[in-house]
Amino acid sequence: MAYTACPAPTSQEPQQTARHTLSTITxxxxxxxxxxxxxxxxxxxxYARFVAIRRQRRTLLSxxxxxxxxxxxxxxxxxxxxxxxxxxx
Numbered sequence: 001m002a003y004t005a006c007p008a009p010t011s012q013e014p015q016q017t018a019r020h021t022l023s024t025i026t027x028x029x030x031x032x033x034x035x036x037x038x039x040x041x042x043x044x045x046x047y048a049r050f051v052a053i054r055r056q057r058r059t060l061l062s063x064x065x066x067x068x069x070x071x072x073x074x075x076x077x078x079x080x081x082x083x084x085x086x087x088x089x
Contacts, residue, residue: 057085 060073061082068078 054085057082 060068060078063071063078065075068075
């Protein structure tokens with residue numbers, strides 16, 4: 001039976017393995033976290049759009065019947081459009 005010459009394990013090998021594992025974990029976390037600012041921006045944009053649409057629909061509902069007729073809408077049209085804003089939630 002032949003034996004090959006292998007270096008004996010040193011005390012540094014577990015530390016190097018631990019460092020390698022830690023750096024791998026750090027890289028993985030960093031790669032996943034870089035998406036968070038983009039997601040936050042998307043959510044902020046959607047919220048801002050939601051608020052703007054709600055404001056526009058409330059304004060439409062506050063118009064008088066004569067003003068609604070000027071833009072070709074009826075009171076029922078305005079109320080229906082306002083009710084649609086609850087579907088955005």
